Amino acid sequence: MPEILIEDVLAGDPLAVSRVLTQVEDGTLQGRKLLHQLFPHTGKAHLIGITGAPGTGKSTLVNQLAHHYRHPPEGEPPRQVAVLAVDPSSPFSGGAVLGDRIRMQDLAGDPGVFIRSTASRGSLGGLSAAAAGMAEVFDAAGFQVVIIETVGAGQAEVDIARLAHTTVVLDAPGLGDDIQTIKAGILEIADILVVNKADRPGAENAVRALKNMLELPEVNPQERRHHQNSPFPDLPADPHQAAGDSWQIPVLTTTATTGEGIPRLAESIQDHHAYLVESDLWSFREQNRLKSELDALLENELVSRWKAEVGEDRYQEVIEQLFTRQISPRQAVQELIPGEPR
Amino acid sequence: MSTSSDKIKVLIGKPGLDGHDRGAKVVARALRDAGMEVIYTGLRQTPEMIAEAALQEDVDVVGLSILSGAHMALAPRVIELLREQGLTDVKLFLGGIIPDQDVPALKDLGVSGIYGPGTSTKAIIEDIRTVCQKS
Numbered sequence: 001m002p003e004i005l006i007e008d009v010l011a012g013d014p015l016a017v018s019r020v021l022t023q024v025e026d027g028t029l030q031g032r033k034l035l036h037q038l039f040p041h042t043g044k045a046h047l048i049g050i051t052g053a054p055g056t057g058k059s060t061l062v063n064q065l066a067h068h069y070r071h072p073p074e075g076e077p078p079r080q081v082a083v084l085a086v087d088p089s090s091p092f093s094g095g096a097v098l099g100d101r102i103r104m105q106d107l108a109g110d111p112g113v114f115i116r117s118t119a120s121r122g123s124l125g126g127l128s129a130a131a132a133g134m135a136e137v138f139d140a141a142g143f144q145v146v147i148i149e150t151v152g153a154g155q156a157e158v159d160i161a162r163l164a165h166t167t168v169v170l171d172a173p174g175l176g177d178d179i180q181t182i183k184a185g186i187l188e189i190a191d192i193l194v195v196n197k198a199d200r201p202g203a204e205n206a207v208r209a210l211k212n213m214l215e216l217p218e219v220n221p222q223e224r225r226h227h228q229n230s231p232f233p234d235l236p237a238d239p240h241q242a243a244g245d246s247w248q249i250p251v252l253t254t255t256a257t258t259g260e261g262i263p264r265l266a267e268s269i270q271d272h273h274a275y276l277v278e279s280d281l282w283s284f285r286e287q288n289r290l291k292s293e294l295d296a297l298l299e300n301e302l303v304s305r306w307k308a309e310v311g312e313d314r315y316q317e318v319i320e321q322l323f324t325r326q327i328s329p330r331q332a333v334q335e336l337i338p339g340e341p342r
Numbered sequence: 343m344s345t346s347s348d349k350i351k352v353l354i355g356k357p358g359l360d361g362h363d364r365g366a367k368v369v370a371r372a373l374r375d376a377g378m379e380v381i382y383t384g385l386r387q388t389p390e391m392i393a394e395a396a397l398q399e400d401v402d403v404v405g406l407s408i409l410s411g412a413h414m415a416l417a418p419r420v421i422e423l424l425r426e427q428g429l430t431d432v433k434l435f436l437g438g439i440i441p442d443q444d445v446p447a448l449k450d451l452g453v454s455g456i457y458g459p460g461t462s463t464k465a466i467i468e469d470i471r472t473v474c475q476k477s
Contacts, residue, residue, distance in 0.1 A: 014397055014398065014427075015397060015427065015428045015429075018397055018398055018399070018400040019400060021400065022400040026349065089379075090374060090375070090377075092375075093374060093375045093376065093377045094349075094377045095373065095374035095375060095376060095377045095378050095379060095380070096374060096379045096380065097370050097371065097374045097380045097382055098379060098380065098381045098382070099381075099382045099384075101381060101382075101383050101384070101395060102382065102383060102384035105384070105391075108388075108390075108391045108394060108395075109390060109391065109394065114398055115395075115398055116398055116399060117381050117399055119379050
C-alpha cells in the first residue's frame with residue numbers, strides 16, 4: 001500500500017486521514033508508528049461522547065449536533081467536526097453492519113465533516129479497543145470537535161467516560177421507571193443528560209425521573225471516590241466527585257429529528273468545556289485518559305509478550321491438564337506464571 | 343487491498359431514486375455473517391455521497407444496488423469519483439436489475455462483479471474474498 005505521509009495527515013487530507021485510521025483500527029505496526037508521530041500534535045480537540053440505549057436517537061442527534069457546529073449562530077466560527085461512530089461486531093462471525101451514517105445524511109458533501117464508522121471488534125465497554133487512537137488521529141488532523149458515538153449502551157458500557165471530555169447520555173421516553181435511574185452505571189457517567197424524542201408522550205416523566213435522581217443526596221462521596229473495589233480505580237468512581245467538581249448536570253430535552261433543543265445542547269456542551277478548563281479538570285481528565293490508555297496497552301503488550309515467551313506447546317500442555325481436571329484453573333495460572341500470586 | 347488486516351470492509355450504497363432496499367439489506371446481512379464489516383449508507387444516495395463515504399470509511403469494496411435502470415449513468419459516475427479521490431484500488435460490485443447487454447460495457451469500465459435476481463449470497467461472498475486477496 002502507498003506510504004502515508006504524516007504531513008498530509010496533519011494537514012487534514014481526507015485520504016491520508018482515512019488510511020491512517022485504518023492502520024490504527026487494525027493495530028498494525030505502521031499504525032503504531034504513525035500514532036507516535038501524531039501524538040505531539042494532539043490534545044487540542046474537544047472530545048464529546050454520545051451514549052445511550054439502542055434506539056434513543058444517538059446517530060440522529062450526532063447528525064444535528066455536527067450540523068450545528070458547521071452552521072453556528074451569527075458571530076461564531078464554524079468548526080471542523082469528526083464523528084467516530086461505533087457499532088457492535090457479531091460475536092459469532094466477527095462481522096458487522098455499521099449503519100450510523102444512514103442518519104447523518106445532512107453532513108454529506110461538507111469537507112469540514114469527517115464521519116468514520118468502526119466496529120467494536122470484541123470490546124465490551126461500548127467502544128472499540130482502537131477508539132482512543134482513532135480519536136487521536138482526528139485530533140492531530142485538526143478537527144476541533146470529535147464526536148464519539150458509542151454502541152447502543154445498556155447499563156455498563158461506560159468506557160466513553162474515560163475517553164471523552166464531555167459525556168452526553170441520551171434517554172428516551174418509555175424506557176423504564178424511576179428505579180432504572182438509581183441503578184449504577186451509565187447514568188452516573190453523564191456530564192449532560194438528554195431526554196431525546198421529547199415530542200413523544202412520557203417525555204416529561206423521563207425528565208422528572210432524571211431530575212429526581214440528581215436531587216438525591218450524596219452519601220459519603222469521599223468513600224465512593226476511593227472505593228478499592230471500583231472496577232476503574234484510575235477514574236474517580238463518579239467523575240463529578242473529583243476534587244472541586246461543582247458541575248451541575250443539566251437535564252435537557254431534544255427532538256433530534258427536527259433539531260429542536262440542539263442549540264441549547266450545544267450551549268451546554270460549551271459551558272461544560274469552559275467549566276473543565278477553568279476548574280483545571282480538563283487536564284485532570286486528560287491525564288486519567290492517558291493513564292488508562294497506557295494501562296490497557298501495557299496489559300495487551302504484557303500478555304502477548306508473555307505468550308510468546310511461554311510458547312504455544314507449553315500453553316496447550318497446561319490446558320490439557322486443565323481439561324482432564326488434573327489441575328484447577330488457578331493452579332494452571334501458577335503452572336504458567338511461577339512465583340507467589342499477588 | 344487498502345487494509346492490512348484480514349477484515350474486509352464493504353460499503354453498500356443505493357444510488358438513485360428507487361426505494362427498494364431489501365436486496366441491499368439481504369446482502370449486507372450475508373456479508374456480516376461472512377465476517378465482513380459492512381457500512382450501509384441507506385437510500386437515495388448521490389454518487390458523490392457514495393464516493394465520499396467510501397473515502398472516509400476506507401473500504402475495500404463498494405457494492406451498489408440499483409433497480410431503477412439508471413445503472414449506465416450511476417455506475418460510471420461512482421467509478422469516476424472514486425478514482426478522482428485517489429481510491430484506485432477500491433473494487434466495485436453491482437446488484438439489481440442489469441440487462442445482459444449492459445454487462446460487457448460495465449465490466450470494461452472496471453466493475454468487478456454484476457449480480458441479478460436469484461444470485462446466491464455465497465457467490466457474492468466468494469467473489470469479494472477473491473478480489474480482496476488478489477490485490
